Structure formats: structure tokens, C-alpha cells
Amino acid sequence: MANLSVNLCGVALKNPVIAASGTFGFGREFHELYDIGTLGGVSTKGLTNELRLGNPTPRIAESRGVILNAVGLQNPGVKHFIDYDLDWLKGTGTAVIANVAGKTLEDYQAICETLDGKVDMIELNISCPNVKSGGMAFGIKPETVEEVTRVAKSGLKKTPLMVKLSPNVESIATNALAAQSGGADCVSLINTLTGMAIDIERRKPIIANNTGGVSGAGVKPIAVRMVYEVAQAVKIPVVGMGGITRAEDAIEFLMAGATAVQVGTANFTDPYAMPKIIQGLDAWCDKHGVKNVSELTGTLTLNQR
Amino acid sequence: MKEYQAVIVENKEIANGICSVTFALPVATKVRAGQFGDIAVGGTHLLRRPIAICKVEENLVTFCYQVKGEGTQRLKEMKVGEETSVLMPLGNGFFVEETEKEVALVGGGVGIFPLISVLREYAGKKTINAYMGFRNKGAVCGLEEFEKADKFVGVTDDGSYGEKMNSVQAFAADLEKGYRPDVVLSCGPLPMLKALKKLVEEKNIPCYVSLEERMGCGIGACLVCVCDLSSGAKARVCKDGPVFNVTEVEL
Ligand SMILES: Cc1cc2nc3c(=O)[nH]c(=O)nc-3n(C[C@H](O)[C@H](O)[C@H](O)COP(=O)(O)OP(=O)(O)OC[C@H]3O[C@@H](n4cnc5c(N)ncnc54)[C@H](O)[C@@H]3O)c2cc1C
Ligand SMILES: Cc1cc2nc3c(=O)[nH]c(=O)nc-3n(C[C@H](O)[C@H](O)[C@H](O)COP(=O)(O)O)c2cc1C
Ligand code: FES
Numbered sequence: 264m265a266n267l268s269v270n271l272c273g274v275a276l277k278n279p280v281i282a283a284s285g286t287f288g289f290g291r292e293f294h295e296l297y298d299i300g301t302l303g304g305v306s307t308k309g310l311t312n313e314l315r316l317g318n319p320t321p322r323i324a325e326s327r328g329v330i331l332n333a334v335g336l337q338n339p340g341v342k343h344f345i346d347y348d349l350d351w352l353k354g355t356g357t358a359v360i361a362n363v364a365g366k367t368l369e370d371y372q373a374i375c376e377t378l379d380g381k382v383d384m385i386e387l388n389i390s391c392p393n394v395k396s397g398g399m400a401f402g403i404k405p406e407t408v409e410e411v412t413r414v415a416k417s418g419l420k421k422t423p424l425m426v427k428l429s430p431n432v433e434s435i436a437t438n439a440l441a442a443q444s445g446g447a448d449c450v451s452l453i454n455t456l457t458g459m460a461i462d463i464e465r466r467k468p469i470i471a472n473n474t475g476g477v478s479g480a481g482v483k484p485i486a487v488r489m490v491y492e493v494a495q496a497v498k499i500p501v502v503g504m505g506g507i508t509r510a511e512d513a514i515e516f517l518m519a520g521a522t523a524v525q526v527g528t529a530n531f532t533d534p535y536a537m538p539k540i541i542q543g544l545d546a547w548c549d550k551h552g553v554k555n556v557s558e559l560t561g562t563l564t565l566n567q568r
Numbered sequence: 569m570k571e572y573q574a575v576i577v578e579n580k581e582i583a584n585g586i587c588s589v590t591f592a593l594p595v596a597t598k599v600r601a602g603q604f605g606d607i608a609v610g611g612t613h614l615l616r617r618p619i620a621i622c623k624v625e626e627n628l629v630t631f632c633y634q635v636k637g638e639g640t641q642r643l644k645e646m647k648v649g650e651e652t653s654v655l656m657p658l659g660n661g662f663f664v665e666e667t668e669k670e671v672a673l674v675g676g677g678v679g680i681f682p683l684i685s686v687l688r689e690y691a692g693k694k695t696i697n698a699y700m701g702f703r704n705k706g707a708v709c710g711l712e713e714f715e716k717a718d719k720f721v722g723v724t725d726d727g728s729y730g731e732k733m734n735s736v737q738a739f740a741a742d743l744e745k746g747y748r749p750d751v752v753l754s755c756g757p758l759p760m761l762k763a764l765k766k767l768v769e770e771k772n773i774p775c776y777v778s779l780e781e782r783m784g785c786g787i788g789a790c791l792v793c794v795c796d797l798s799s800g801a802k803a804r805v806c807k808d809g810p811v812f813n814v815t816e817v818e819l
Contacts, residue, residue, distance in 0.1 A: 531614060
């Protein structure tokens with residue numbers, strides 16, 4: 264038994280495996296299958312100040328090795344989450360990470376103030392590619408990344424702030440640095456890559472929103488590269504995600520510089536993906552004489568060219 | 569809801585482009601008519617395929633599926649003895665009230681399969697009329713199941729089997745003759761369900777429809793599969809459905 268616990272900017276996680284936002288709801292459904300208290304953390308469905316109904320359907324499409332989605336931040340609103348889901352989710356024993364989005368700087372500040380002290384961490388979604396007002400406007404340029412981070416941080420007295428970065432940008436490392444300057448306690452990446460899938464019979468995109476965010480196994484090499492670049496650039500911890508399906512994938516991200524990882528699409532393919540990854544991490548560490556999983560972070564060395 | 573490692577014991581074509589696959593689960597299971605399973609097809613396919621549970625006998629579960637795209641093609645190619653993961657039973661299913669004695673089933677296309685599970689659950693306990701529409705004679709299947717109905721009317725789009733009409737028209741024809749079921753249960757293509765909604769709302773007959781929507785998780789977590797309720801709210805087809813009261817859902 265290796266020690267799988269990690270410390271993510273002051274928050275103790277049982278293990279480095281976190282459910283990725285939007286694939287896990289508030290955890291209730293997966294809890295019917297297994298005890299989600301065994302997970303390192305759960306990042307909630309993206310929350311907004313007011314209820315949102317999201318995009319029209321179809322909201323999902325498949326392409327070999329990946330999926331595309333455009334749910335469009337459907338959620339019951341932050342107040343509903345606090346009243347009906349938060350205590351239950353905390354009670355499971357997992358770390359609660361509230362993923363939040365907004366239209367304006369004021370939105371971001373308000374939702375952070377509302378959640379301050381109530382959750383273990385806030386994940387600032389400034390990278391949803393599927394809604395015009397999903398914060399993407401803030402997530403592209405380093406200047407606005409820094410600004411929205413600073414405003415969100417000003418609403419937080421107790422809860423650490425994680426900023427979730429978009430891969431659909433010129434330089435994700437520059438944006439990570441901007442988040443760091445704005446006061447982010449850590450960054451997470453990658454959100455989905457913007458893509459399109461076409462129904463050739465109808466000559467129309469499959470997804471009602473036309474474009475969707477690409478995720479799943481096939482995006483992993485892109486995500487690993489970006490996590491490496493960001494980890495090299497910033498001093499704050501990095502949470503890596505994008506295509507993680509097995510323990511070996513998670514280990515790649517840790518070696519590239521991640522302190523913890525998130526798992527999204529793999530939960531659809533196999534609802535037990537995360538418990539299996541946690542088990543696999545333990546087994547891999549034992550086999551390789553690694554006593555603490557945290558020792559793996561950033562241990563990658565590049566080939567000499 | 570459970571995830572089962574299921575072993576294929578039979579996988580065969582039962583009509584043109586329509587196959588039936590039977591899995592052996594490690595243990596016996598119980599389901600409600602109209603519930604579905606989410607079947608992993610493997611390979612590069614990250615999404616499972618939602619298919620209605622057609623038949624359950626102890627630990628044997630049968631699904632009938634139309635070969636449409638890559639996923640159902642893969643399912644068709646799976647051999648007896650192969651193992652895959654099936655998440656089931658999912659969704660709410662059809663529910664017939666104690667007071668509802670006369671039941672009409674109106675199905676079209678692959679929508680006939682969840683209705684077969686209703687027949688298996690309620691035949692002998694209720695008086696059941698089954699109105700089923702097929703594309704053409706080659707697509708006709710499930711007749712041995714429809715024998716369990718008190719009355720069966722099979723029709724096709726081209727008239728190559730039964731009359732040339734859809735199942736809503738066949739059902740409407742009986743209504744004209746004075747037939748009045750206590751409840752209608754239906755599944756089929758959207759245009760068919762829309763026509764049925766109009767008909768039963770005019771005649772004031774309770775009606776439940778099973779909907780299809782593209783899915784992510786299949787268990788209610790991701791909000792990918794939603795439909796619109798008349799109230800303005802959204803409902804998850806995989807968890808709150810797939811069966812909805814036709815007056816409460818926007819088609
Ligand atoms: C609750 C429910 C019950 C169903 N029961 C049956 C059944 O008993 N028999 C049957 O033949 N079909 C049934 N379907 C439809 C079946 O799910 C699709 O035909 C199948 O997923 C197509 O997969 P594919 O890989 O062949 O097609 P592709 O077009 O290659 O699939 C691509 C993606 O779109 C999804 N998709 C495509 N068409 C549909 C659709 N109509 N509904 C939902 N997802 C779709 C697939 O699941 C996959 O994720 C049901 C659908 C739902 C939602
Ligand atoms: C259906 C779906 C919904 C998502 N919703 C959100 C969301 O609300 N907020 C967010 O920050 N990311 C959201 N994401 C992105 C994931 O959290 C994650 O960043 C991405 O899917 C990459 O990880 P993966 O390849 O493991 O899925 C969503 C992804 C999917 C597939
Ligand atoms: S498919 Fe995920 S909520 Fe229905």
C-alpha cells in the first residue's frame with residue numbers, strides 16, 4: 264500500500280484522482296455504483312449564479328477515440344446546489360471542488376463570495392467553449408485571464424482558487440502565468456478542444472450547437488504536452504486532465520508535472536474508471552517501490568537532443 | 569442499476585438489418601418493462617449504446633437492435649462467448665396502473681422492442697392491443713411475441729405486409745370503430761410520436777411515450793440527454809425517462 268494522499272495548495276486529498284467537471288454531476292448517480300468518498304475529489308458540474316437550461320440537443324457526438332459535447336452549462340444555479348447537494352456531497356468524505364462560470368466579472372466575484380468557506384476549492388471555468396457567455400471571453404487573452412482571476416480571488420477569503428485553462432489559445436503557458444499573477448492558488452488543464460462532427464447525410468453538424476468540446480482518450484498526448492509546458496512555467500501546483508482512462512495515463516500526467524489529475528470522459532466508457540485508476544496507481548507505486556505517489560510529480564526528464 | 573460483465577450466448581439477424589443479442593449475466597436480474605441497458609461496444613468507441621431491454625429470463629437478457637452506424641455494426645460482429653460490459657437496468661420504464669385494464673401498444677421501427685417487454689410483463693394480466701409499424705415486409709420481426717397480445721395489427725410503410733399505413737393510423741382506425749383503451753404506451757420515430765400525441769390529446773386518452781436521445785453517462789450525471797418538459801424545465805431521458813407522460817413532454 265503506497266501513500267496516495269496529496270496536498271493540493273493546502274487541501275488534503277485522499278488520492279490524486281478527481282472527477283472532472285460536467286461528467287459526474289454532483290456525484291449522486293455514481294454513488295449508486297460505488298462509494299464516491301473514496302475519490303480524491305469531485306469537481307461539480309459548472310455552476311452559475313442563476314439556473315441555466317443549456318443548449319438544445321443533440322449535445323454529444325462520437326468520433327474515433329474521442330467525444331464532442333456541447334451541454335452549455337445546464338445547472339440548477341449555485342443556491343440550489345448549496346441547499347440541496349452540498350451537504351450531501353461533503354458527507355461522502357470526498358473533497359468538494361465547485362466548478363463555476365459566469366458572463367461578467369461581477370458574476371465571477373458574486374459566485375465566489377457565495378461559495379467562500381463552503382467548499383474545499385473553487386475551480387474557475389474560464390474556458391467553456393460551448394456557450395458565448397461561459398467565461399470563454401475571459402479565458403483566451405492573458406490580460407483577461409489575469410483580471411478575472413484577480414476579481415474571483417477578491418471574493419475568496421477562505422477557499423483556495425484553481426483556474427481551469429482552455430487549450431484553444433495561443434499559449435497555454437502564458438495564460439497559466441497570467442492566472443498565477445492574478446492570484447490563482449493552482450491551475451487545472453485542459454478543458455475541451457473545440458471541434459466539429461458532421462452528419463454527411465443531412466450535411467449538418469451532429470451537435471445542435473454546431474461545434475462541441477473534444478475530450479476523451481484521443482486528446483491525451485495534447486493534454487500531456489500542455490501540462491508539461493504549464494508545469495515548467497508556473498510555481499503553483501498543476502492539475503492535469505484530458506483523456507485519462509487508466510492508471511498509467513494518470514502517471515504520465517503526474518510525471519509531466521501534475522500534482523493531481525481529473526478524469527472525465529472515461530467515466531462514460533466505464534463508470535468504475537476512477538476506482539480502477541486509484542487501485543492501479545497503488546499497484547504501480549508498489550511495484551516500482553514508490554512510497555508516496557506525490558514523489559512522481561514532475562519527475563519527467565527529456566531526451567537529450 | 570449495476571454494471572455487468574455479460575457474455576454473449578446468441579447474436580443473430582432476425583430481420584433485414586435487425587439483430588437480436590442475448591447476454592448471460594453473472595446473476596439473475598429483474599427489470600421493469602421499458603427500461604434499457606447501456607452496452608459497451610469497445611474499440612475506439614468511448615460511448616456505450618443505449619438499447620431497450622426486450623426480454624429477461626433469469627440471468628439471460630435479450631436486446632434487439634437495428635444496425636445503424638459503427639457501434640451497432642461492432643455489436644453485430646461480436647461472437648458468442650465474447651464478453652462486454654452492460655450497464656442496466658436504466659431509466660424509469662413503463663408502468664401500468666392497477667385500474668388500467670385495457671392497454672394499447674403503438675410502436676414503430678425499433679420502437680417495437682421496448683413494447684415487447686411490456687407484452688411480456690402484462691400479457692394475461694391486461695387486455696392488450698398491439699399496433700406495430702414496420703418499414704417493409706423484410707423488417708417484420710417479433711411476431712411470436714405479438715401473438716401474446718389480445719389483438720395484433722401489423723402494418724408497413726409500403727404495404728408489403730399488412731396495410732400500407734403507420735401504426736398510429738392503424739390505432740386511430742380502431743378508435744374510430746369505438747375502441748377506447750385505458751392507457752396507450754408507445755415508442756417510435758418522432759413524427760409518429762407527434763401524430764400520436766395529437767390524437768390522444770384530442771381523444772383525452774392517457775398516453776406514455778418512450779423517447780430516444782443521444783447519451784453520455786446513461787445514468788443521469790452529465791445532462792447530455794435532456795428533453796423539454798411542457799413546464800419549461802428539462803428532464804434527463806436516461807434517468808427521469810425514457811418514458812414520459814405525453815402531455816408533460818415537448819416532442
Ligand atoms: C432509451 C433508448 C432505447 C433504445 N432502444 C433501442 C432498441 O431497442 N433497438 C434499437 O435498434 N435502437 C434503440 N435505440 C437507438 C440506439 O441507441 C441507436 O440506434 C444506436 O445508439 C446507434 O449507434 P451506432 O453506433 O450504430 O450509430 P452511430 O450513429 O454511429 O452512433 C454515434 C453516437 O450517436 C448515438 N446515437 C445515434 N443514434 C441514436 C439514437 N437514435 N438514439 C440514441 N443515441 C443515438 C450512439 O449511441 C453513439 O453514441 C435506443 C435509444 C435510446 C435512447
Ligand atoms: C459532457 C461534458 C461536460 C462538461 N462540462 C464541463 C463543465 O461544466 N465545466 C468545465 O469546466 N468542464 C466541463 N467539461 C470538461 C471536462 O471537465 C474536462 O476538462 C475535459 O472533458 C477533458 O477531460 P477528459 O478527456 O477526461 O474528459 C465537460 C466535459 C464533458 C465531456
Ligand atoms: S446521459 Fe448523462 S444525464 Fe443522461
